[in-house]
Amino acid sequence: QVQLQESGPGLVKPSETLSLTCTVSGGSISSYYWSWIRQPPGKGLEWIGYIYDTGSTDYNPSLKSRVTISVDTSKNQFSLKLSSVTAADTAVYYCARWWDYGDRKWFDPWGQGTLVTVSS
């Protein structure tokens, strides 16, 4: 079955850009939406955005000015860049597939998550 794995630096300095990659295995990245979701320590879940294999994107308006999600179908990967980070961006970052079948839409499966700490 499809599995997702996040990778990237676990520590980012304030004002710099957070960069993560999600590698999809066990299936093709084509014809699906792929999403990033984050969870600050001890808190709830926040959707960041998603991308279709064509490169079409939707972002959370609260983060839109700082977020870029891109896809590399040749590598079966998609990536997240979040600019001008602060301590408030410290979180576990998850990648997940977004299923969109008309009136049926959900996140599944999810990667295991990766903790990114913003600190000098």
Added chain:
Amino acid sequence: DIQMTQSPSSLSASVGDRVAITCRASQSISTYLNWYQQKPGKAPKLLIYAASSLQSGVPSRFSGSGSGTDFTLTISSLQPEDFAIYYCQQSYSIPRTFGQGTRLEIK
């Protein structure tokens, strides 16, 4: 944004109990509602999609109901592995939003 509010925020129950967790949307979302289970240190896992459809592989003791603004996740007979945090999530509009979570603890 559509706000999702879960109640209760935490719940203590015993193995074998029947429990219900509710989720209220700030506006009507038809049946565009999903439920996830999250265990410590793990990613959320999809339990229910489209308000009442059981995800493949999820035990039948989990069920979902509701439409419009009010939804319920019911666990018919709690098992030890069910103690976790549960989140609802609306898929009606962007941004996709989650409830704040309900922590289900062992009594």
